[in-house]
Structure formats: C-alpha cells, structure tokens
Amino acid sequence: MDDFEQFLNRQPPRPLPPEWRAGILAAARAGREEDAEPASAEPAPLPAHPWWLAWLWPSPTAWAAVACAWLVILGLNAASQPEAAGAGSGPVYCSSVELPACFAAQQRQLHLLLRGDVDPAQPRDAIPLPRGNPGALVRPPTQTVMA
Amino acid sequence: MLPNAPVPPEPSSPAPSDDLERLYDAHAAALFAWVLSITQNESDCRDVLQEVFARIAIRPGLLAGVRDERAFLLRLAKNTAFDLRRRRSAREKYHAALAGETPLFQESPNPDEAAFRRALSEALAGLPPEQRAVVHLKLWEEATFEEIAEILGIPANTAASRYRYALDKLRARLRPLYDEIV
Known part of the structure; x- marks a missing residue:
C-alpha cells in the first residue's frame, strides 16, 4: 500500500448504531421460534403469490413483453400460411402405399424427357421453346464451301 | 482469513x-x-x-x-x-x-479531516458499485485479491484491475484535499 492507500485505510468507517443490536437479534430469534413452531392442524394459507410468479421474477413486465412478441410472431406466421395445402403449386408427396406407383410415373416421365418425346397429354402450344436463338433450331448450320 | x-x-x-x-x-x-x-x-x-x-x-x-x-x-x-x-x-x-x-465514515472534530471524509464518501458514491465493493474490501477489510474474488465471485485479476481503476479515480478526485492535510 502506498501513502495514499494507507491514509484512506486510516479513515474509520461509521460505527454500527448500538441500538440496532437488540432489535436485530430479537427479530432473528423471533424468526427462529416461528420457524421451529410445529405445523398447526389448519391448512396452510394460500401463498400471496403463486409459485409460477417466482419464474417471472424479477422482471415480469419484460417476460410479458417477450410473450406478447411471440404471440405476434405466431399470429403473423399463421396469417402468411397458404390457404389450403395441395393447391398444386408445391411438390406432390406420395404416401408410402402409393410410392411404387409414383416412382414408376416419375420414371416414365423422365424416360419421355430423355427421349425427346412429348407427352401426348400435353398440348403442343404449351411446349416451351428453348431460350436464346430460336432460329438456330430451325435453320441447319450452313456448310462452308471451300473454293 | x-x-x-x-x-x-x-x-x-x-x-x-x-x-x-x-x-x-x-x-x-x-x-x-x-x-x-x-x-x-x-x-x-x-x-x-x-x-x-x-x-x-x-x-x-x-x-x-x-x-x-x-x-x-x-x-x-x-x-x-x-x-x-x-x-x-x-x-x-x-x-x-x-x-x-x-456518510460512510465517522465524524471528525478536525475540520480538515471531516472535509476529507465527506469528500471520500462522495468519491466512493461516485464509483461504480462493483469498483466500490472491491475498494471497501481491500482498504477497510484488508482482504487479499484472492479473498475479494471469493467474496464477490469474480476472478482475482478482475478484482485487482477494478481496484486499480477505482484507486486512480479516488486519487484524482481527492489529491488536492489529501495534499492539504498531509
């Protein structure tokens, strides 16, 4: 400790008020006697605060705000869900019973696509043309005649 | 101990x-x-x-x-x-x-000392509580940093650095009065 610290150390803290002794010890003893009393036959009174309130302590307002935020998030989430499932836009899921049939259908479709055939069920107009230079498909590549 | x-x-x-x-x-x-x-x-x-x-x-x-x-x-x-x-x-x-x-300190009949103790109380009140706690334990309980760490539930190095920061602040604030008295 340097001189300054030693000087601070020599400053005596405030003394404990002597009149507190009797009161504090009496209260402590009273608490012990109360605790040692046998439980009476009467049912214990309901606690002033329910047990779950202890979970929210010490900031019940903050917890309530968090709960409200979650409710709002859940509400928004529910509101943004599509009206009904299976509207046709999403992928088609097969149940385990239909799985072999689904798989076979997918295989067929893949086979048709690879062969370049077109599903007869599909209208011709609906066949998408490749993007880029559509003319290149119609016009065969010109052969250069070497002079 | x-x-x-x-x-x-x-x-x-x-x-x-x-x-x-x-x-x-x-x-x-x-x-x-x-x-x-x-x-x-x-x-x-x-x-x-x-x-x-x-x-x-x-x-x-x-x-x-x-x-x-x-x-x-x-x-x-x-x-x-x-x-x-x-x-x-x-x-x-x-x-x-x-x-x-x-007031955190005993009153003193000496006006200089009384003024210093008042200033010290104010300076301590101005410290962040965690620094004030370390200063009290170090200066008036004469605890080591290890003991302070145990009491406050912090690492001993943290206790030591808090003490140094706090003491620098107290020194800066109380230096004029201290120089007058000593």
Missing part, C-alpha cells in the same frame, strides 16, 4: 442464542460498513443486517464447515443486499437516491 476477522470456533452445531450474539458482536460492525458501502442507505443496511442474522438463526447449520466466518458473512450480506435492491421498485429506488449522500 481476513486480518480483522476473529478466529472462528470449530464448525459448530446449531447456533444457540449466545452464538448468534457472538456472531453479531464479532462481525456486525464490519457487515454494517460493508453493506452501507453497497447500499449507500442506512435503512436498507438495517434491513439487510436483520435478514442476514435471521437467516443464520433459522438455519443454524449455515455456518457449519465454514472456514472463514467473516468472508462467508460478507458474501451473504452482499447477496442479501443485491436481492433487496432487485425487490425494490423503481419508485423506491428513486426516493432512496433523492435521500442524498449517506
């Missing part, structure tokens, strides 16, 4: 009344200064002391097996004071703040 702490008896069985009185006589003054430094409020300080001794009276085995009674009681008092502060509503805290400075 803190230097000011009396040698505790062997871990005892349930504290009878005389043991409660012994604990009070041995440690209450130090606990008072410590809690006053934390709470900065005399009324809160009494509530904390009452709760500490009530806990010991209700659970006599609380001190069984405790190596250092003083350190244990300081930690118990600190936790009780923090619990009390949390339980207090914002309005009560506001009123307590309005109540003004609480």
